[in-house]
Amino acid sequence: MPEPLLNYLAEMQIYRLSPAWAKLDEACHCIVECGGDWSNFDDDIAVHRGAVVEESFIYLCGQSFDEPFLLPQMEFKENRFTNVHFFRAESIAWLLFLDVTEQTLMQQLQQQNANELSLLRDQQRRVLDRYVGGAVTERSIEGRLTFDAAGERRNISTMFIDLRSFTIFNQKYDPQHVMDVLNQYMNKMLPPILDEFGLVDKITGDGAMTVFGVLNEQEDSALLAFRAALRIQREISTMNDLRRQQGDYIMDVGIGIGSGEAVLGILGAHDRRAFTVIGPHVNLAARLEGEAKGGEILADETTFLTVQHLIDSHECRSIELKGIGASQVYNLRYSK
Amino acid sequence: MSRILQKKVCLLGAFAVGKTSLVSRFVNGIFSDKYLSTMGVKIDRKSLQLDDVTVNMMLWDVHGEESVKKVPAAYMRGSAAYLLVIDGTRSATVDTARELHARMRAEVGDVPFVVLLNKVDLKDEWELSDADVATIREEGWECLMTSACTGENVEAAFIRLADQMIA
Ligand SMILES: Nc1nc2c(ncn2[C@@H]2O[C@H](COP(=O)(O)OP(=O)(O)O)[C@@H](O)[C@H]2O)c(=O)[nH]1
Numbered sequence: 001m002p003e004p005l006l007n008y009l010a011e012m013q014i015y016r017l018s019p020a021w022a023k024l025d026e027a028c029h030c031i032v033e034c035g036g037d038w039s040n041f042d043d044d045i046a047v048h049r050g051a052v053v054e055e056s057f058i059y060l061c062g063q064s065f066d067e068p069f070l071l072p073q074m075e076f077k078e079n080r081f082t083n084v085h086f087f088r089a090e091s092i093a094w095l096l097f098l099d100v101t102e103q104t105l106m107q108q109l110q111q112q113n114a115n116e117l118s119l120l121r122d123q124q125r126r127v128l129d130r131y132v133g134g135a136v137t138e139r140s141i142e143g144r145l146t147f148d149a150a151g152e153r154r155n156i157s158t159m160f161i162d163l164r165s166f167t168i169f170n171q172k173y174d175p176q177h178v179m180d181v182l183n184q185y186m187n188k189m190l191p192p193i194l195d196e197f198g199l200v201d202k203i204t205g206d207g208a209m210t211v212f213g214v215l216n217e218q219e220d221s222a223l224l225a226f227r228a229a230l231r232i233q234r235e236i237s238t239m240n241d242l243r244r245q246q247g248d249y250i251m252d253v254g255i256g257i258g259s260g261e262a263v264l265g266i267l268g269a270h271d272r273r274a275f276t277v278i279g280p281h282v283n284l285a286a287r288l289e290g291e292a293k294g295g296e297i298l299a300d301e302t303t304f305l306t307v308q309h310l311i312d313s314h315e316c317r318s319i320e321l322k323g324i325g326a327s328q329v330y331n332l333r334y335s336k
Numbered sequence: 337m338s339r340i341l342q343k344k345v346c347l348l349g350a351f352a353v354g355k356t357s358l359v360s361r362f363v364n365g366i367f368s369d370k371y372l373s374t375m376g377v378k379i380d381r382k383s384l385q386l387d388d389v390t391v392n393m394m395l396w397d398v399h400g401e402e403s404v405k406k407v408p409a410a411y412m413r414g415s416a417a418y419l420l421v422i423d424g425t426r427s428a429t430v431d432t433a434r435e436l437h438a439r440m441r442a443e444v445g446d447v448p449f450v451v452l453l454n455k456v457d458l459k460d461e462w463e464l465s466d467a468d469v470a471t472i473r474e475e476g477w478e479c480l481m482t483s484a485c486t487g488e489n490v491e492a493a494f495i496r497l498a499d500q501m502i503a
């Protein structure tokens with residue numbers, strides 16, 4: 001790269017980091033020389049020539065200067081993040097403060113989403129734990145899990161959702177960006193599920209398995225699942241219209257719903273417990289999701305019969321599902 | 337003769353166990369139920385007067401430990417003491433505390449620490465049973481049941497830590 005460009009870029013980057021620096025004496029006891037805008041990093045920081053390191057940087061008390069170190073994302077004042085570097089170059093000891101607020105706040109958004117989702121799932125598991133409580137017994141025999149025959153049986157609906165073309169997308173963009181977009185889509189898909197009392201059983205990178213009719217028994221589980229599915233498709237469609245206008249990459253969602261009797265159980269050792277459902281319709285629902293094209297909601301017959309009065313039209317086809325056999329599949333048509 | 341000590345104190349634990357809330361309760365006397373995930377380390381200060389000793393605590397409120405985002409060793413080094421925070425409503429946070437404890441031991445050695453079983457105001461919803469708590473105590477961990485929400489035992493925890501640091 002030509003030198004003027006390199007300099008230009010370097011200056012731009014350096015400007016963004018608004019560096020402040022201090023040259024320390026051999027013993028790292030005093031500041032020999034310093035520069036940059038220290039007030040940017042901390043309001044009551046007192047960095048000047050001749051100052052004692054320990055007094056200028058009180059929060060570094062206990063810090064050893066024998067080895068170079070990097071303290072990332074230090075928040076000395078609210079919402080202001082600093083990377084603190086210490087190193088020796090040509091036997092001179094330097095302390096360098098760099099402002100990384102912008103990047104950090106962007107990461108925080110994602111971190112926040114991820115943590116909240118994780119807390120939510122934890123909470124759902126606990127609710128269920130208490131709810132099913134003794135009704136479901138779990139037994140582990142030589143590592144194999146079997147359910148007590150008297151385990152809790154219920155009529156539930158299972159819904160699988162999946163983002164189409166995520167794989168291609170994943171390879172084309174940098175991971176940070178992928179996470180961002182994925183979060184945007186997840187944020188559209190989760191609220192409809194929760195609003196219909198759906199339990200999020202598994203979240204795979206680009207989809208989820210959810211169960212309806214466990215937390216809410218007042219309404220038919222198929223209705224709950226269908227309402228969630230409908231809202232997801234509509235919200236994703238609206239978001240995609242917007243993204244398309246902006247020239248952004250878009251993804252569609254395929255949904256499969258199955259309903260029927262299932263056994264509810266809690267699997268896993270006590271601190272890693274997760275609830276699970278086992279029933280023939282669960283596998284069927286997963287297969288339906290696999291068959292669904294972007295924007296489609298595919299349902300099994302039980303689900304279809306419950307929700308048919310709510311849809312504009314449907315298309316029924318018989319498909320051969322491996323391991324399940326010929327099944328009637330209903331493509332539930334809805335207005336956008 | 338009076339002494340003034342500067343001490344670095346780390347708060348460690350899984351995310352959302354209440355580290356930031358405990359510091360906010362201790363330093364500013366306030367609590368918010370809104371969750372804002374901590375990035376990196378949030379630095380706060382608070383002085384405690386114990387007889388003729390003033391302990392200036394530099395509080396390092398570290399981000400939550402996660403399998404994909406471990407607490408860097410650089411944050412741990414130089415700590416004079418630490419608080420291990422556990423969320424009583426989430427028993428998996430005990431494992432995280434154990435892991436962090438082992439790493440602290442490796443980085444800074446045998447310095448004082450106190451274990452906080454937080455969110456005791458939600459005791460009804462605790463996943464941690466009395467037996468679990470007993471097991472933790474049997475390991476020789478000094479535990480305090482705290483609540484950043486009501487303030488229960490919060491100051492006591494920091495005082496206990498300071499006591500051990502000056503002993
Ligand atoms: N009820 C209750 N909630 C708490 C307590 N401590 C923290 N919280 C809540 O738990 C969530 C996470 O707290 P935070 O301090 O950010 O956790 P950190 O990630 O460990 O710093 C927040 O919503 C807090 O309001 C407590 O003692 N009782």
Ligand SMILES: [Mg+2]
Pocket residue numbers: 352355356357372373374397398399400
């Ligand atoms: Mg925090």
